[in-house]
Amino acid sequence: MKPFTYQRAGSVEEAVAAVAAVPGARFIAGGTNLLDLMKLHIETPMHLVDVNRIGLDQITPTPAGGLRIGALVRNTELASDARVRRGYAVLSRAIVAGASGQLRNKATTAGNLLQRTRCPYFYETALPCNKRSPGSGCSAIGGQTRNHAILGASAHCIATHPSDMAVAMRALDAQVETANPDGQRRTIPIAALYAPPGDTPHRETTLLPGELITAVTLPAPLGGVHIYRKVRDRASYAFANVSMAFVAQREGGRMRPLRMAFGGLAHAPWRVEAAERLAGAAAGDIAEAVLQGARPTAQNAYKLPLVQRVLQAGLAQAQGEPA
Incomplete structure (x- = not known):
């Protein structure tokens, strides 16, 4: 160091x-x-x-019936909280799907949301990377892209965001509370927290310099069936090829997706609200809406049918069928 x-x-x-x-x-x-x-x-x-030691380590109810999660609440504590398991089960399942028990004991809510990409070119300091060294180029473009983004990428970066927690938070419409050095506080919808790569991929969030996340708030529970599915190269301690946070509700004898957010596809958790409105549609039609505008490479085009298969499995699991 x-x-x-x-x-x-x-x-x-x-x-x-x-x-x-x-x-x-x-x-x-x-x-x-x-x-x-x-x-x-x-x-x-x-x-x-x-x-x-600044005291942001509590989970408390909000007047609106939701939960306020302090930025320093550890992942293990959050996943095991009875209120989270009961009302926000998709979040608990997403956290448990990530990292290892030892890391979850140490990792914090804010830190999980702000973790940086696991792109191997970002970690290889001998190679150009616009996230690590702005303007140097993107070694992933034209390189090994099996685990890279198929949505939301740019000509300057095709890295994906690694957080499982963030995918569930996006499905739940979480809000991020912050404190600024000028004494101001603000609340940012998680949908607006992550900045698209554009031509400045080193600016990964919309946080201002010196801005600190103090809490994440969840709205009142949605109800329904909560599912988190994660496809990865090995059974544990691996980042998602494709993951899905899925909340569904029964409607007319079938399960209708209320909320869907995906990981492993983009620079941020990927949610297409138009796809959630396709009540009663087949998994293929929903997947088509989710993947609109996708630009895969030859190496990561497998993610296109994989999204549909993850959706099919999630719908079957929600219906109580073998997934």
Whole structure:
């Protein structure tokens, strides 16, 4: 690692002020992604501000009947919370599908949402990567693209977002609460949290410099059947080729998708609300709506039929049939 200084913040205000005061400073909580990137010299912050003692570690009910999840709630705690398992089962299942038990014990809610891509070219510092070194080029384009994006990509980046939690949060219409160095607070719909790659793929979110996620809020429970399906190259500790957070409700003897969000397809959790309105449609028709505008390569075109198969399996599981 390169040398850096360290500071332990005692409040949200102190944390955001400390990061704003030092160019290149970063917040650190669980550190399950940041520390690995620092060891590889992909992230080289001059100053780390530890936010573990600023009190954002509670899950509380909201006046609207939902839940407010503190940014520092650990993944294990969130997945096992009785209120989450009862009203937001898709979120609990998505979290358990990710990483390992040891990492989930350490990783935080905000950190999970903000983890960086697992694109192998991003991690290989000898090769160009616009996320790591803006303007240097994208080695994935024209390279090995089996696990790369087929939706939402650009001529400058085709990386996917790795979070399972974010896919479920997108299906649930989560809202992200933040604090800014200027003392302002704001709420960002999770649909607006992730920035499309465009020609600035190193700007992965719409957070402002020094802005800190303080909580994630969920609306009142949707009800229905909650399913999280994840297709990956090995049974555990692997990122999704295609994943789906799926909430369905019975309508006229059939299961109708209420909410669907997909992982492994784009720079962010991918949700097409028009596809959710196709009540009673076949999985192929729903998949076609989800995949509108897809631009696969020869190596990742398998994701197109895989989306349909994941949808078929999800509908069958919701119906109580063998998936």
